[in-house]
Amino acid sequence: MNNRLKVLRAERNWSQAELADRLGVSRQTVNALETGRYDPSLPLAFKIARVFEQPIESIFLED
Amino acid sequence: MNDQPIRKRRRLGYLGMLGLCGGLGMVVGLASALIDSFGGAVADELQIGLMVLCSVALIWICVAWWRGADEAVREAHKWAWYWGGSAGIGVVMGLLILTTWNVIDLVPSEMPGDPADLIVTGIGLTLGAQFTGYLVAWAFWWLRHR
Known part of the structure; x- marks a missing residue:
């Protein structure tokens, strides 16, 4: 699954570590999410949507 | 924001x-x-x-x-334990079968004679193989998800 995490993070000038702290996950997990090689669970996807204040479907895109 | x-x-x-x-x-x-x-x-x-x-x-x-x-860390460990551990024990089982059939000879010249020592050796070998497989699979998971 593709996502806009990297773009959204860059727009806010957040580092991966900062986003990881906001999400309560490790930096490695943020990296895995950004590369699209790891799909988050539904609770984490909701958390991401809350942090970026955007609906889930505007962050995660189907292949 | x-x-x-x-x-x-x-x-x-x-x-x-x-x-x-x-x-x-x-x-x-x-x-x-x-x-x-x-x-x-x-x-x-x-x-x-x-x-x-x-x-x-x-x-x-x-x-x-x-x-x-977090969930990715847990997923990596669960995946590594299942696949790495299974592969590790599979290798040990394969070697055991081949040794039993005399295809290969992996029995060291100085085997412990005491049954208790043999059991400990078997447990150590199995756990060692599982742990090695686990470490390899864990590293593979993170490399694949970078």
Whole structure:
């Protein structure tokens, strides 16, 4: 699954570590999410949507 | 924009967990040696009590670490344990079968003769193979998800 995490993070000038702290996950997990090689669970996807204040479907895109 | 202050949770990292377990092992080893020397008639009972306490403490440390781990970290460990552990034990089973059929000869010249030692050797070999497979699979998972 593709996502806009990297773009959204860059727009806010957040580092991966900062986003990881906001999400309560490790930096490695943020990296895995950004590369699209790891799909988050539904609770984490909701958390991401809350942090970026955007609906889930505007962050995660189907292949 | 969500600019709420970040709530940082203190987590017991992987190395922290391994360090705590290793430290506990050293303390228990030292205590065990002291019991051996000064335990007297109740040395066996004290040793058993020490091992039970140590096991409970180790489980507590691992649970604390697991609760602090995020979902990708957990997924990596679960995947590694299943696939790496299974592959490791599969290799041992394959070698055992080939040795039994005399296809290969992996039996060392100096095998322990005592059945208890043979069992310990078997357990050690199995756990070692599982752990090796686990480490390889864990590294593979993170490399694949980078």
